[in-house]
Amino acid sequence: MALALIPRAYESLLRPLLFTLPPEKAQKVADHALKMWPLWKAAAQVGGFTSPRIETRVGGLALKNPVGLAAGYDKNCELLPGLAALGFGYVTCGTVTLEPRPGNPGTRLLRDESRHALINALGFPGLGLDAAAERISADRPLVGNTPVVVSVSGADIEDIATCHRTMEPLADAIEVNISSPNTANLRVFHYPDVLGELLDALNESRTRPLFVKLPPFPSHKDDPKRHDLALSLADVCASKYVDALTVANTQPVQDERLGVGTGGLSGMPIFGQMLRMVHEVREIVGDNTDISASGGIFNAWDAWQALLAGADSVQVMTGFVYRGPGIPRDISVGLDRMAALQGLDSVRSVGRWASAGPAANA
Numbered sequence: 311m312a313l314a315l316i317p318r319a320y321e322s323l324l325r326p327l328l329f330t331l332p333p334e335k336a337q338k339v340a341d342h343a344l345k346m347w348p349l350w351k352a353a354a355q356v357g358g359f360t361s362p363r364i365e366t367r368v369g370g371l372a373l374k375n376p377v378g379l380a381a382g383y384d385k386n387c388e389l390l391p392g393l394a395a396l397g398f399g400y401v402t403c404g405t406v407t408l409e410p411r412p413g414n415p416g417t418r419l420l421r422d423e424s425r426h427a428l429i430n431a432l433g434f435p436g437l438g439l440d441a442a443a444e445r446i447s448a449d450r451p452l453v454g455n456t457p458v459v460v461s462v463s464g465a466d467i468e469d470i471a472t473c474h475r476t477m478e479p480l481a482d483a484i485e486v487n488i489s490s491p492n493t494a495n496l497r498v499f500h501y502p503d504v505l506g507e508l509l510d511a512l513n514e515s516r517t518r519p520l521f522v523k524l525p526p527f528p529s530h531k532d533d534p535k536r537h538d539l540a541l542s543l544a545d546v547c548a549s550k551y552v553d554a555l556t557v558a559n560t561q562p563v564q565d566e567r568l569g570v571g572t573g574g575l576s577g578m579p580i581f582g583q584m585l586r587m588v589h590e591v592r593e594i595v596g597d598n599t600d601i602s603a604s605g606g607i608f609n610a611w612d613a614w615q616a617l618l619a620g621a622d623s624v625q626v627m628t629g630f631v632y633r634g635p636g637i638p639r640d641i642s643v644g645l646d647r648m649a650a651l652q653g654l655d656s657v658r659s660v661g662r663w664a665s666a667g668p669a670a671n672a
Contacts (some may be wrong), residue, residue: 320634333419336513337383337631338556344392347452350635351395355474357640358397361646366399366658368600368623369519369554371457372480373399375642376657377613380556380625381405381461381485381523382603385435387442390449390631394456397638399623401453403442403489404461406477407560409468410438416569426608427577428628430560431568433462434490437582439473457482459521462488466498467508484514488543488576489525489559500539501527509550519553520603526558526580527587544591557587574611575627585619592661593618608633610644617645617660622672 317408328336344350350439362376371588378400379393387403400432413435437440446458461482462473474484487507488499504647512520525541527533545557550565560574561583591601603616604625628652649657 321632325632329421329423333421334380341389343480343647344389344635346389350392350491351425354395356516359642362644363649363655364642364657366622366656368602369401369483369593371400371459371519372601373457373623374455375399375638376605376623376645377638377641378402378459378602378623378625379630380458381487382430382432382627382629386437386445386471387460390446390451390458390492391452394453394458395575396635397642398456399638399642400457400459400482401511402459402461402485402625405434405436405490406439406442406473407434407436407462407611408439408472409439411436411656413554414551414570417567418569418573420565420567420573422577422579425577425579426628426632427575428577428631429565429568429573429575430572431570431625433570436663439476443476443480446477450480459483459485461485461487461523467511470508471511474512475515478516481518483519483553484516484524485521485523485556487559489521489523500543502539502542506546506550509547509552509575513550520551521554521556522547522552523556523592523604524587526556526561526583526605529586531579539569541590541594544594544599548595548606552599554602554622555591555595556604557591557621558584558605560605576605578606578608579634581612585615588616588619588621608637610641610648613641613645614648614660617657622661 360374366373366376376399379389379398379402381402381404382401411434414431414433418431458481459476465471478484530537561578561580563575564572589601600622602623602625603621606614607624607626608629616624645657
């Protein structure tokens, strides 16, 4: 019961206290608690949740549940034991870059509490590749059987390839982030031919699953050119044997409170757009490439909707900030119940069940 009570306790007691602090300072406090990983592991042993119905696979990784932590929370890969103990199906750490980066200057993280959202203009702050690799090497034995995905990025193909070569032996999979709205030089990978060159370079030596985090994109009605270009990136990834796509990164917004004036919106406001993008990407890549839905997922119903749209797993980050450490268990329990109510043996059947239509499932 310990983990079952955490969401309510966090939202009613702990979150109001944390939210009196500036966002980055609040995360430092939360990080300190996560570093006390033996306590979280003990709580999981008492109140953790598993069920064969929610076991699944994404990009070749066997998962105990389809609820992953998105990149961006554990930037330097230093919280893996604590995060794994919370019951995530997999944990994505990073984004890791070749060299240390201070990130963007000035205010770079805002809360929009009325909409359960965050606006970030962080710009990949981190200690760099060597520090992250050292941390993962030290902590990996403490993570147990929870898959670790390392998000990497860089200014050019060689930077990303170097990060990939270094991190691949330490991780279960690598996620390449080509889509941060706060890092202008990543946009070169939004051109299909350049993305293809990057994937060819990584494919030369890779031995483990490769994921790509796609940029968000508008509907065809709103901007046909950007819409079609983004879907062409998904098509390139599928043709280059990328194992899974993360759909999608934060939505670019302008906000004069940020030091650089622009940032990425995450949380509830982008949920509907995420569902549309997942559905459209699934139509492009078919059944051969897995999809992780990322954007505005806060509860089991949100996750179920993402699976119905065509996702194989979901990733949470803003939901984790707002709902706290019990969110992976809470979503897992809810998904198990919904699958049982629909007579499904596995959450992997949700998308196919939806595609068959009401008559077929009556």
